[in-house]
């Protein structure tokens with residue numbers, strides 16, 4: 026738990042004026058005595074992409090819109106061939122990834138990157154006594170999705186390309202003891218999955234937006250800080266991508282680390298600004314643009 030033992034502060038940039046708005050914290054703060062709590066509120070702050078220093082222009086190609094961890098995948102925006110994660114592995118054969126949880130069958134595959142994040146989640150849940158995780162489904166190729174769709178029908182399965190499982194970013198998590206809706210594993214996921222970059226993709230109170238029934242077992246990887254912002258604002262991926270489009274740039278501090286997230290409409294411009302001296306990630310939204318996530322700096326101070 027030490028990794029998550031830091032105080033969590035979110036700073037979200039909302040405009041140009043340097044106005045600060047305090048928001049009630051929703052995260053459980055795990056106090057680490059080595060850490061100063063000098064700001065136990067969530068603060069919305071200001072940013073402007075034009076004041077960013079050390080940024081250079083990077084030219085993107087259109088296919089970038091359809092690749093990355095932030096793709097919106099639903100009945101309107103299907104998975105394309107180029108959207109499938111390139112690091113798909115068989116979990117049963119990847120002993121270093123398949124630790125401390127069970128697999129529903131030996132064929133389950135998933136993005137290696139996503140599986141690593143899930144392993145970390147399982148390990149930390151275990152340290153809190155939640156230890157009966159199982160993966161019931163992971164990546165499904167288009168052929169397998171087609172077979173499911175034909176076998177189970179359109180009420181239960183999505184046609185090929187229309188399931189998040191087809192991209193390798195989602196997994197169905199279960200408990201070996203009981204249904205997820207009643208299981209400690211389900212409760213733990215709902216409360217903590219965001220810390221590992223996962224979101225509960227189909228929450229109970231958002232079925233009108235997702236168009237999918239409540240699925241306490243289906244988690245989707247989007248990465249940090251996106252999962253933290255969605256958790257804090259209680260919004261699903263559809264709403265989050267709209268929010269980014271509206272704001273254009275958002276800054277956030279998660280666990281003392283600052284990120285800035287920029288949205289670019291690719292129909293208007295095929296260049297984006299990226300930093301020269303800090304790590305960044307680019308993901309398409311599977312609709313009309315890309316999101317550049319810049320990992321900026323640690324902003325809280327340790328004391329001895």
Ligand SMILES: [Zn+2]
Nearest residue numbers: 195196197243
């Ligand atoms: Zn699922």
